[in-house]
Amino acid sequence: xxxxxxxxxxxxxxxxxxxxxxxxxxxxxxxxxxxxxxxxxxxxxxxxxxxxxxxxxxxxxxxxxxxxxxxxxxxxxxxxxxxxxxxxxxxxxxxxxxxxxxxxxxxxxxxxxxxxxxxxxxxxxxxxxxxxxxxxxxxxxxxxxxxxxxxxxxxxxxxxxxxxxxxxxxxxxxxxxxxxxxxxxxxxxxxxxxxxxxxxxxxxxxxxxxxxxxxxxxxxxxxxxxxxxxxxxxxxxxxxxxxxx
Amino acid sequence: xxxxxxxxxxxxxxxxxxxxxxxxxxxxxxxxxxxxxxxxxxxxxxxxxxxxxxxxxxxxxxxxxxxxxxxxxxxxxxxxxxxxxxxxxxxxxxxxxxxxxxxxxxxxxxxxxxxxxxxxxxxxxxxxxxxxxxxxxxxxxxxxxxxxxxxxxxxxxxxxxxxxxxxxxxxxxxxxxxxxxxxxxxxxxxxxxxxxxxxxxxxxxxxxxxxxxxxxxxxxxxxxxxxxxxxxxxxxxxxxxxxxx
Numbered sequence: 001x002x003x004x005x006x007x008x009x010x011x012x013x014x015x016x017x018x019x020x021x022x023x024x025x026x027x028x029x030x031x032x033x034x035x036x037x038x039x040x041x042x043x044x045x046x047x048x049x050x051x052x053x054x055x056x057x058x059x060x061x062x063x064x065x066x067x068x069x070x071x072x073x074x075x076x077x078x079x080x081x082x083x084x085x086x087x088x089x090x091x092x093x094x095x096x097x098x099x100x101x102x103x104x105x106x107x108x109x110x111x112x113x114x115x116x117x118x119x120x121x122x123x124x125x126x127x128x129x130x131x132x133x134x135x136x137x138x139x140x141x142x143x144x145x146x147x148x149x150x151x152x153x154x155x156x157x158x159x160x161x162x163x164x165x166x167x168x169x170x171x172x173x174x175x176x177x178x179x180x181x182x183x184x185x186x187x188x189x190x191x192x193x194x195x196x197x198x199x200x201x202x203x204x205x206x207x208x209x210x211x212x213x214x215x216x217x218x219x220x221x222x223x224x225x226x227x228x229x230x231x232x233x234x235x236x237x238x239x240x241x242x243x244x245x
Numbered sequence: 246x247x248x249x250x251x252x253x254x255x256x257x258x259x260x261x262x263x264x265x266x267x268x269x270x271x272x273x274x275x276x277x278x279x280x281x282x283x284x285x286x287x288x289x290x291x292x293x294x295x296x297x298x299x300x301x302x303x304x305x306x307x308x309x310x311x312x313x314x315x316x317x318x319x320x321x322x323x324x325x326x327x328x329x330x331x332x333x334x335x336x337x338x339x340x341x342x343x344x345x346x347x348x349x350x351x352x353x354x355x356x357x358x359x360x361x362x363x364x365x366x367x368x369x370x371x372x373x374x375x376x377x378x379x380x381x382x383x384x385x386x387x388x389x390x391x392x393x394x395x396x397x398x399x400x401x402x403x404x405x406x407x408x409x410x411x412x413x414x415x416x417x418x419x420x421x422x423x424x425x426x427x428x429x430x431x432x433x434x435x436x437x438x439x440x441x442x443x444x445x446x447x448x449x450x451x452x453x454x455x456x457x458x459x460x461x462x463x464x465x466x467x468x469x470x471x472x473x474x475x476x477x478x479x480x481x482x483x484x485x486x487x488x489x490x
Contacts, residue, residue, distance in 0.1 A: 147392060147413060153404075157412075165412035167404065168392060172459030172475040193438060194457040194481070207452045212439040214417030230417040236439070 002098050002118055003187045006052075006074035014182030024055035029226060030142065030213045030235060034113070037140050037209055037239040041065045044108035047132065049097055049125075049141075050115025054081030054090065060111075061087040069107075071095040097125055102132035109133075112141035114235065117149060117188045122196070126203045135245040139205060145212060145233040149177055149190040156228065166232035193236065205240035212236050247343050247363050248432045251297075251319035259427030269300035274471060275387065275458045275480060279358075282385045282454055282484040286310045289353035292377065294342055294370075294386070295360025299326030299335065305356075306332040314352075316340040342370055347377035354378075357386035359480065362394060362433045367441070371448045380490040384450060390457060390478040394422055394435040401473065411477035438481065450485035457481050 005011045019027035028034075042064035048057050051070035054077075060068045068090045072078050078092050085092070097119050110129045119125055129139055148154065150171040156164040174195065177188045191199075197207060212233040215226040250256045264272035273279075287309035293302050296315035299322075305313045313335045317323050323337050330337070342364050355374045364370055374384055393399065395416045401409040419440065422433045436444075442452060457478040460471040 147416065151410070152408060153406075153410075157410075159398075159412065161398075163397060163414055165396070165398075165402075165410075165414045166416075167402075167410035168413050169408055169410045169476040171392070171411075171477050172457070192457045192478075194455040197442075197452065197455045201452065201454065207442065208446065210439040210442045212417070212437045231414040232416045233437075 002073060002096055002120070004073050005118075005183060005186050006072075007076050008183055011183035011186070012074075012076050020055075021053060024053075025059055028113075029215055029219055029223070029229075030237060033211055033213055034140065034142065034237055037211070037237060038111075039109060039138050041109065045069075045106060046109045046111060047071070047102065047107045047129075049100075049110065049112035049129075050118075051081060051092065052077050052113070054085050054092065056111060056113060057081070057090045057092075058085055058087060060109075061089040065089060067091070069093065071097070071100070073097070100125065100128055102128055104131050105134045107132050107134070107137060109138045109140065114142050114144065116141060117144040117190075120189050122189070122191060123199050123203070126199050126205070130203045130205060130242055133242045135242055137242045139200075139240045139242070140238070142213075142235050142237045143196065144188065145236045146171065146190060146193050146196075147232050148234050149188060154179060156231070164228065164231060168232075196236075196238070200238070200240050204242065206243055208239040208241055210236065210238055247318060247341055247365070249318050250363075250428060250431050251317075252321050253428055256428035256431070257319075257321050265300075266298060269298075270304055273358075274460055274464055274468070274474075275482060278456055278458055278482055279385065279387065282456070282482060283356075284354060284383050286354065290314075290351060291354045291356060292316065292347065292352045292374075294345075294355065294357035294374070295363075296326060296337065297322050297358070299330050299337065301356060301358060302326070302335045302337075303330055303332060305354075306334040310334055312336070314338065316342070316345070318342070345370065345373055347373055349376050350379045352377050352379070352382060354383045354385065359387050359389065361386060362389040362435075365434050367434070367436060368444050368448070371444050371450070375448045375450060375487055378487045380487055382487045384445075384485045384487070385483070387458075387480050387482045388441065389433065390481045391416065391435060391438050391441075392477050393479050394433060399424055401476070409473065409476060413477075441481075441483070445483070445485050449487065451488055453484040453486055455481065455483055 025031045043066050046060045046065045046068045048070040051072045057068045057070035070092050177190050220227050270276045288311050291305045291310045291313045293315040296302050296317045302313045302315035315337050422435045465472050
């Protein structure tokens with residue numbers, strides 16, 4: 001079973017104070033870029049893998065999705081998501097993505113935000129998603145970028161010349177990374193971008209778009225702290241589809 | 246026109262002494278990984294974009310390729326390539342890849358090794374390659390990895406804890422990078438991996454494989470200096486194909 005760090009009080013309290021927790025999709029600077037990768041959801045069936053507080057699930061229902069199955073491992077997050085959701089198209093369910101089963105050809109879109117870097121057996125999960133999508137179905141997800149994940153000491157370092165650099169090492173050494181973010185001992189799984197893409201391709205997906213997200217000049221002007229995201233990518237947005245039969 | 250750094254005496258002299266120049270494909274540690282991405286070449290028509298000393302072109306002809314068109318900007322490299330080639334299937338030709346034209350549906354494989362990071366208008370070149378391949382044709386190339394390309398100061402830095410790190414910055418800032426490698430003022434064009442992949446996809450290619458190359462344990466044992474390639478990728482190997490009509 002995956003580490004359930006979101007249900008530890010320290011992590012949950014910290015996570016609840018993030019912009020993306022307080023302001024939902026609008027608080028996530030990558031949201032406009034994600035939205036550009038999504039199909040029209042009217043009448044579609046959606047599965048959200050790692051739904052958190054349910055911001056995306058509610059948005060999908062507002063877009064007219066026929067059904068949104070929203071899964072998460074965290075009881076705390078599901079409780080708040082349920083409390084804040086009135087749209088009957090959304091169904092929340094506790095699930096461990098490491099051992100997830102989904103019905104065959106049951107969804108038009110599988111979506112996931114910043115979750116898969118916690119998953120150890122990504123290939124199993126990708127196969128599960130592939131068979132759960134209809135032919136022609138979409139798979140859109142974001143993960144922490146492996147440049148962000150790889151380092152033994154993941155933090156900016158100021159150089160003698162005043163520049164900040166991101167200290168990449170161990171990039172080719174895949175596997176467990178333990179970091180302190182909101183709480184001590186958060187376990188993540190580093191995979192190269194190549195491995196993530198090849199895992200999708202080997203399961204039958206066609207890659208549609210790979211966005212190593214960075215802020216627009218307008219975003220940096222409005223929120224100057226985002227400028228450091230130009231130095232190294234924090235996350236990557238990937239769109240793939242199951243080919244039409 | 247692209248910078249013709251290979252024809253400057255200092256660069257050419259240095260390049261000629263690299264393992265991959267002295268020992269050909271066997272001197273390039275990524276060769277086994279490239280070879281795994283190549284189709285059977287027997288009877289096929291191949292174009293090699295940036296052929297250098299012609300090692301790959303001669304190898305392709307030895308594999309039974311019907312024709313190998315080997316292009317390079319450097320007169321020095323073409324002269325040595327011609328001098329070392331006896332197989333009549335190989336034709337060398339001077340070409341600037343920034344303004345290249347190729348006949349339509351004339352090749353089964355387009356190949357390029359460590360050349361495209363010198364190209365400013367990559368999208369134009371990709372469109373040229375796409376139309377030059379037959380439907381079902383293969384495009385296999387290597388480039389310097391954007392993690393390697395991006396930094397303002399591209400060199401390992403030893404940290405106080407003894408580890409070496411690769412100082413990534415400006416990753417999202419695409420464009421010109423001027424470095425000193427073999428000669429001063431070598432101009433390269435940094436693109437994110439996402440941009441490279443999306444450029445292929447937007448031209449109609451299907452991504453088959455993305456290998457952020459790293460050495461095998463056997464390679465590190467035989468040549469310990471390769472261990473640093475585990476810290477950050479130096480190059481990326483990409484295989485794509487033009488879908489069958």
